[in-house]
Amino acid sequence: MPRLTLTAVALALAAPLAHAAEPGEGVSITMVQPTWDTGWFQTAIYSKLLAELGYTVSEPMTLDNPAFYQAVAFGDVTMWVDGWFPGHNSYRDSFEQGAEIVGAVAKGGALQGYLVDKASAEAFGITSIEDFKRDDVKAAFDRNGDGKADMVGCPPGWACEENIEHHMDAYELRDHVNVINANYSASMADAVAAYGSGEPILFYTWTPNWTVNELKPGKDVVWIQVPFVDLVETEKGLEDAATMTGVEGCVADPCMLGYVANDIVPVVNSEFIAANPAVRALFEAAQIPLTDIYAQNALMNAGDQNIQAHADAWIAGNRELVDGWLETARAAAE
Structure with missing residues (x-):
């Protein structure tokens, strides 16, 4: 019978404890x-x-x-x-x-919709994006002097841009709302600064997003509703899911956000x-x-x-x- 060296014995004892190859190796x-x-x-x-x-x-x-x-x-x-x-x-x-x-x-849990600073919503009685057809509201939210309310939207190529563009036509808002499609983070940083200076702000956002941590729904801002649900073609049939209950900081419950939770x-x-x-x-x-x-x-x-x-x-x-x-x-x- 062959003799086992101490090295061989050690290797034999260690073998069962050797780490198995991970499934992704190579x-x-x-x-x-x-x-x-x-x-x-x-x-x-x-x-x-x-x-x-x-x-x-x-x-x-x-x-x-x-x-x-x-x-x-x-x-x-x-x-x-x-x-x-x-x-x-x-x-x-x-x-x-x-x-x-x-x-x-x-x-x-990924909500989407339009928000307004709470102070302006209360001062002007804003509960819907439809309210931005009113001259007094447009004037308050017009930061560039073009006669339209300015709203932070989404950059080209994002799915939310397609949705916002659809809403501009569905709710006949093109003559009333100027959608800012520049870099979102920079545009929202500008909106947050404007809010800090007491200026009215209107913006689109989604969750999860830092915006709802910086501007808390129900405290700093409120979710507003759409006048009726009108979804893009690829979401047709999901209309019921565009109205949700228990949305914190919405002006109504249930809340007709106009977007399906993603x-x-x-x-x-x-x-x-x-x-x-x-x-x-x-x-x-x-x-x-x-x-x-x-x-x-x-x-x-x-x-x-x-x-x-x-x-x-x-x-x-x-x-x-x-x-x-x-x-x-x-x-x-x-």
Whole structure:
């Protein structure tokens, strides 16, 4: 019988304890983030979770909606975790032949609509976007002297821009409201400064977003209603979902916001997800509370731009939950 050396014995004892290969080892992911920075926090968290599964994850590439949905369908990029549906339904034809929605970062909590500073809403009796057809209201909100109320909207290429443009026609507002389509963060920073100086402000926003942390609905601003629900073509049939109960800071309850609450979801190349069941399992298990996204967005707005550190802190603070997701993912790969 051959003799076992001490080295051989040590190796034999250690073998069962050796760390198994992670499901993503040797696999690369080209990650994308959107042009709105309020989505970069979840991009960083998901990237770090994928790295813990052994995947090599690229620094996120920033793309606008049309470019991403075309690229992910062709496999030029792998994924993002910032799909907004039904808001992004108009891009389905671009991606559904080669990519798919997997899981949800946040379900149903992404509100959209129009807000007015509370003081002006009370002073002028503003409860609806329809009130901006009134001469006294237009004059109060006219900051550039063109005779129209100024409203912060969305940059071209964002789905919300399409919705706002649709509303301008549906509610016959083009002669009454000037939509500012410049850089959203800069435009909102200007609106916040105007509010601080006591000026009336009107703006579109969505949640999660730093705006609702900086200008709190019910305290600083109020959600106003639309005169009736008129959705873009890709959201037809969802009219009932554009009126919601319990919207904090709305002028009415139920609140006819005129926008359907969106799910924030990962959109992943189909070939990749078919070959990586661990990623599917992770994405189907993981979710991030909207309140945590609000809090991180507020940090960014206050000048703390260290998104990677924010993601690390969130993962550390939710380690037990995260480990459960990762174990689910590993089990799916076995």
